[in-house]
Amino acid sequence: MHRGAVFIGVDRTGAGMPVLRAAASGAQQMHDWAVDPDRGGIDPANVRLLTDAVTKVTSDGVLTAVEGLVAAGVDQLILYFAGHGLLVDMIETWMLSDAPTRGNAAISVGKSIQAAKRGKTPHVVIISDACRTPAQDLDTQSLTPVSAFPNSLCTGSRPRVDVFYASAQGEAAIEINTVAAEGIYTSVLHEALNGRLYDAQGLERDVMVRAGDNDPRWYIYTNPLCVYLETAVSARLAELNLDLDQSPTFDVQVGANKRWLACVDRGDDGPLVRSISGTSLESTVARRSLSKITADLYQAAVGQSETFDNELGRAESEGAGRFVSSVRSLLEPLATDAALPPSDGMRRGVSVRGTSIRRATSPGGSVVTDGHVVDFAGSGTHMVALELDNGTATMLPVVEGHVTEIHVVGRHISAVFFEPESTNPVREQYIRRIKAIVTASAQRRRHQDVLEGVRLAALLARGRPDDLTLALYQAYAFHSRQDLDRLADLRIRLTEQRSGIEFLDLILMGTESPGSAVGDHFVTPFPLLTQGWDLLTDAGPMLWSRTGQLRSHLLPSLWTVFGNDATDLLFQPA
Numbered sequence: 189m190h191r192g193a194v195f196i197g198v199d200r201t202g203a204g205m206p207v208l209r210a211a212a213s214g215a216q217q218m219h220d221w222a223v224d225p226d227r228g229g230i231d232p233a234n235v236r237l238l239t240d241a242v243t244k245v246t247s248d249g250v251l252t253a254v255e256g257l258v259a260a261g262v263d264q265l266i267l268y269f270a271g272h273g274l275l276v277d278m279i280e281t282w283m284l285s286d287a288p289t290r291g292n293a294a295i296s297v298g299k300s301i302q303a304a305k306r307g308k309t310p311h312v313v314i315i316s317d318a319c320r321t322p323a324q325d326l327d328t329q330s331l332t333p334v335s336a337f338p339n340s341l342c343t344g345s346r347p348r349v350d351v352f353y354a355s356a357q358g359e360a361a362i363e364i365n366t367v368a369a370e371g372i373y374t375s376v377l378h379e380a381l382n383g384r385l386y387d388a389q390g391l392e393r394d395v396m397v398r399a400g401d402n403d404p405r406w407y408i409y410t411n412p413l414c415v416y417l418e419t420a421v422s423a424r425l426a427e428l429n430l431d432l433d434q435s436p437t438f439d440v441q442v443g444a445n446k447r448w449l450a451c452v453d454r455g456d457d458g459p460l461v462r463s464i465s466g467t468s469l470e471s472t473v474a475r476r477s478l479s480k481i482t483a484d485l486y487q488a489a490v491g492q493s494e495t496f497d498n499e500l501g502r503a504e505s506e507g508a509g510r511f512v513s514s515v516r517s518l519l520e521p522l523a524t525d526a527a528l529p530p531s532d533g534m535r536r537g538v539s540v541r542g543t544s545i546r547r548a549t550s551p552g553g554s555v556v557t558d559g560h561v562v563d564f565a566g567s568g569t570h571m572v573a574l575e576l577d578n579g580t581a582t583m584l585p586v587v588e589g590h591v592t593e594i595h596v597v598g599r600h601i602s603a604v605f606f607e608p609e610s611t612n613p614v615r616e617q618y619i620r621r622i623k624a625i626v627t628a629s630a631q632r633r634r635h636q637d638v639l640e641g642v643r644l645a646a647l648l649a650r651g652r653p654d655d656l657t658l659a660l661y662q663a664y665a666f667h668s669r670q671d672l673d674r675l676a677d678l679r680i681r682l683t684e685q686r687s688g689i690e691f692l693d694l695i696l697m698g699t700e701s702p703g704s705a706v707g708d709h710f711v712t713p714f715p716l717l718t719q720g721w722d723l724l725t726d727a728g729p730m731l732w733s734r735t736g737q738l739r740s741h742l743l744p745s746l747w748t749v750f751g752n753d754a755t756d757l758l759f760q761p762a
Contacts, residue, residue, distance in 0.1 A: 189447060191264045192234035192257035194336075195219045196282070198245050198271035202289045209369030211270040212239035214317060217378055218268050226453055227382055234262060244285035247292050247334050255338045257309075264311040264447050267336060269295070270371055273318025273361070275744055279722050280320055280353070281333045288331055296333035297351075298722035301439075303337035304349045305670070311447045312337075312347060313410060317354040317373045319361050322744040348447075349670065350410040351439040352377075352417070356478070356632035358510075362425070362434050372434060376420045381408060383452035384460045386427075388419035389477070396452065396459045406458065407448040414438035419477040433507045435478040437634050439668035481508050482629060482637045485515070486644055489621035496621060511628055518595060518603050518624035536586055538562035542596030543578040549759055550586070562586075569689050571713065573758040581755045582748060585712060587656065587689070594747075601747035603627045604716070606656040619645050619655075626661055631746050635665035653685040654678075660693060660716060667697045691716060696723035714738060718748050734760070 197215025199208040219237045222228035236253040238245050257265055272283040280297035287293040297316060304312040354361035354373035362372045376386070383406065385392040395416045396406040417436045425432055452459075476484070481503045488499035504512040538548070544559040550572040556563045562572060572592070573583045580599050584592050587606055595603040605623060610616045626641035642662045645655060659682055666675040679694045690711040714735045715721050721739060734757045741754035750758070 189264060190234075190260075190262050191230045191266075192260065192262035193219075193222045193228075193230055193266035193268070194236045194238065194250070194253045194257065195222070196245060196250060196267075196269045196271070197239040197241070198269075198282075198284055200240055201272050201283045201285060201287050203287075205272055205283070208271060208363060209365050210363050210371040210374070211272075211317075212241040213369065214270040214371045214374040214378075215239050215268060216241070217374065218315075221378060221381055221450075222266070227450060229451055230266075234260065240285050246286070247284060247295060250284070250295060250336050251334070251338065254336050258307060258338060258340065262309060264313065264449075265309045266313045266315065266449075267300070268315040268317075270317040270374055273316065273320055274323045275320060275357070276323065276331055276333060279333075279719065280316060280318070280357075281331065282316070282318055291330045291332040292334055294331050294333040295336050296722070298719065299333065299335035300337050301349055301351060302723065303335040303339060305347055307337055307340050307347055310345070310347055311445070312349045313352070313449060314349070315352045315377070317361055317371050317377075319359070320353060320355055320357045321360060322358075346670070346672075348441050348445065349439075350414075350441060350445075351668075352410075352414060353437045353439075353633070354434070356435040356437050356634060358632060359434060362430075362432055364428065364430070372421060372424055373417075373436060376417060376424050380413060380416065380420065381450040381452075383454055385416070386420040386423040387461055388416050388423060389480075391416045391419055392459065392461055396454075405451045405453050408450040408452070409445050409448055410440050411445060413449065414440045415479075418479055422477060433510070435632070435634075437632065439633070439635060441670040476503075476506055478508060478511065478634070479637060481506065481511070482625060482634070483640065485625050486622065486641055489625065490618045490644075490648070511632070514602070514628035514631060515621075515624045517597075518605075518627055519621060521593065521605075521607060521620065536588055536590060538572055538574065538584070538586060538592045538594065540574075540576065540594045540596060542602075543576045543580075546575040546577050547759075548572055548574050551761070575752060575755050575759070579752045580743060580749050581752050581758050582750065583713070583758050584716070584747075585689075590656075599743055599749070600745040601749045602631065602745075604657060604747050608652075615648055619648050622648070623655070623657060626658060630661040630664070633668075635668050638662065638665045654682055656682075660691060663691070663694050663697060664717060664719065672698075692724075693717060693720040696720060714748060716748055718742060718745050721748070734758075 195215040195218045197212035199211045215237060219235060222230045222235050223232045234257060238249055238253060269282045274281050274283060282295040284293040364370050380395060383396060385395055394412040396408055398406055421434055421436050485499055488496045500512050539561045545557045545562060548555045548557045548562045550570050555572060569585055569587050571583050572586050575581045578596060578599055582601060584604060586592050590606045590608050593605040593607050594601060622641050622645045626638050629637035638661045642658045645658055659678060663675060663678055675697055683690060692712045693715045715724060721742060738750060738754055738757055741750040743749050743751055
């Protein structure tokens with residue numbers, strides 16, 4: 189196997205951002221693993237190390253390093269970054285030496301993933317040991333992050349792109365500064381790639397596999413490694429007696445992977461498993477991973493209220509307080525029944541929690557608002573433009589027979605539910621709990637947890653049309669895992685169930701251009717989830733002439749929302 193790797197470490201950036209101590213050294217550590225013939229096994233001629241321990245790290249330097257390896261025809265390319273990370277328009281962004289002073293001194297992880305998926309390298313592994321938090325007190329509008337990968341079209345089978353994140357979206361990637369500075373995620377990952385594993389509730393047993401009795405080496409593949417890392421990072425934090433929360437996530441393609449990531453010569457001994465002992469640590473290390481917490485919440489969601497409340501409390505006590513808070517904030521439907529009178533037996537409209545509505549308009553029918561609820565009089569599906577009192581504006585679909593329920597936190601839209609008429613209150617309560625858990629998982633890009641919740645909700649729905657909110661989250665999960673067949677099936681099913689309604693998000697995830705895929709269907713004019721804007725290229729066709737202008741007004745949010753300076757664009761007649 190012809191392999192290559194680029195390792196990037198940036199301790200220092202501009203604009204008063206704190207100096208890191210373990211980013212450059214972490215990249216050096218990973219580089220040394222890669223060139224070790226008994227571990228990474230990569231030809232040193234195909235390994236590039238870019239750290240600010242020597243000179244500034246620039247976007248041109250990153251792109252040149254990656255381009256060279258792509259041009260050399262490597263079968264597998266590892267791109268590793270340690271340093272400051274930010275969410276820019278809800279897209280992970282790596283800050284290089286001159287960021288944010290120079291707008292292009294940043295790498296867009298989203299753009300890099302998309303370019304790699306269109307490229308010619310069969311297997312790309314992107315490892316991000318960086319924070320995934322929104323920018324605070326920084327002018328991110330001046331940032332123009334670029335892709336680390338060149339624009340090249342794949343001529344063979346679609347590349348496999350596996351992405352490892354050190355933390356969940358909205359979380360920091362922890363660096364400890366004791367005698368020797370350490371990035372927690374890189375430390376645990378490096379240990380695993382060298383065959384030294386933590387006791388991770390049995391998950392460590394699947395990380396290393398033998399190819400055959402006559403081969404003394406053990407091989408590490410991306411699929412079992414990513415699942416292990418979540419629990420292993422918690423184990424490392426427990427070993428250090430740190431009561432901190434860091435939950436690694438991943439976008440790893442489903443299906444067998446024929447290309448290994450590391451090989452370790454351990455003969456019949458197998459991996460070295462590191463147990464954690466000590467009275468002060470036992471209670472901490474026993475805490476469940478976020479995946480296990482989520483699975484237990486799903487199980488409790490279809491039971492008595494007391495059981496579910498107790499499970500939420502247990503999760504909170506084990507360090508998942510922010511996740512639990514997100515779930516709790518979404519459990520109760522907004523009070524809309526009295527405010528939204530039925531129209532021809534079918535209610536429709538918009539309801540908002542967390543702010544109030546200043547004004548609303550729709551080209552498809554008349555709207556009346558009392559400040560929190562929009563009553564929509566019209567048939568079919570239409571977009572409703574909203575100006576909100578928190579200084580934001582948005583546009584969302586109103587679907588016949590549904591209430592579009594919007595949850596706002598600050599200037600973020602944290603959740604949107606398309607709620608149908610309730611016909612079975614007990615079942616609807618179960619589904620509501622599941623949707624709250626799925627949404628909290630989607631906020632953190634925990635795609636496997638999203639898919640499990642969608643599966644459970646579908647079982648409860650018993651043949652009803654797909655829930656539109658869950659379908660969108662499911663689509664992004666399929667896309668992240670490059671499960672294109674299931675993504676195509678979902679799009680077809682949604683179109684058939686909803687009488688021709690199409691989400692632009694799903695169209696952009698396909699291989700065809702938006703303009704050639706629409707036909708006579710009703711299509712949302714822009715992606716409903718903010719991450720979908722990264723799929724909408726400026727050079728590509730636009731279904732709505734104002735979409736390109738709106739991009740510069742995007743705010744960090746799970747669902748698309750704009751600053752109120754975009755209000756005129758949204759409210760202009762079509």
